[in-house]
Amino acid sequence: MELSTRQKKIIEIVKKNEPITGEKIADLLGFSRSTLRPDFLLLTFSQLLIAKPKVGYFYNTHKIEPLIIKDIKEKKVEDVMSVPVIVRSETSIQDTIIKIFLEDVGSIYITEHNHLVGLVSRKDLLKIAIGKINIEEMPISMAMTRVPNIAYIHGNDTVETATKKLLQHEVDSLPVVEFIEGEDLNHLKIVGKFSKTLISRLFLNLIKNES
Structure with a gap:
């Protein structure tokens, strides 16, 4: 799965600030919550992020680590x-x-x-x-x-x-x-x-x- 630059930024924000609400992430990125809704759906559906009602989003280490390794391996020289x-x-x-x-x-x-x-x-x-x-x-x-x-x-x-x-x-x-x-x-x-x-x-x- 290829993530967009915005989705990678969302993951990084969650990693540094978990738990964090969607509204707070939207504020940090300068977008509306509705604009980011498709990104949140993709990241939670693929289990890269964990969403807990009334708490916020968490970083799913077990899913993210293989993705980071794959990203490094496939980078161009x-x-x-x-x-x-x-x-x-x-x-x-x-x-x-x-x-x-x-x-x-x-x-x-x-x-x-x-x-x-x-x-x-x-x-x-x-x-x-x-x-x-x-x-x-x-x-x-x-x-x-x-x-x-x-x-x-x-x-x-x-x-x-x-x-x-x-x-x-x-x-x-x-x-x-x-x-x-x-x-x-x-x-x-x-x-x-x-x-x-x-x-x-x-x-x-x-x-x-x-x-």
Whole structure:
């Protein structure tokens, strides 16, 4: 069952203020009681809310929790993705190391002419830093994992699909990409990042919703 934005707001109001009357909910939303009557009927008929005469509406945890979980699983990646940290391929390894720690991320994505060409992780950079190379002059392109050896996802993938891909490839994050037609081949434009940290935040929001 797909709830409207207004119905989701009603559920949230009831959760925070139960028991609460229909009149009070209508006042908080700025609608008349009669306007909201179809919403109340749907939410009580589906047992998402419990209505008690002369008392008000209650939040039905046992029905709402699976609905929230389903909503998170089916969210699109483009609705939750974060901003990727990017450097150009000619950036030195030293500057890349500095950036990854300043930005406090697990991976940095590498681009050429705005196209995704590779990535490096903290672990990669640590191995490089303790080696006998000149990190001040060597470009990060000499140390990155290159496309097509990078797993990626698209903005219209679901959070569930993206999470499975994270686990399948045993990585901390995935670039969110769009295909751009080049002269000879498809190029990848990076538009976001989907990470384990992001999943943790979604899970925390779920816990807060249920508490």
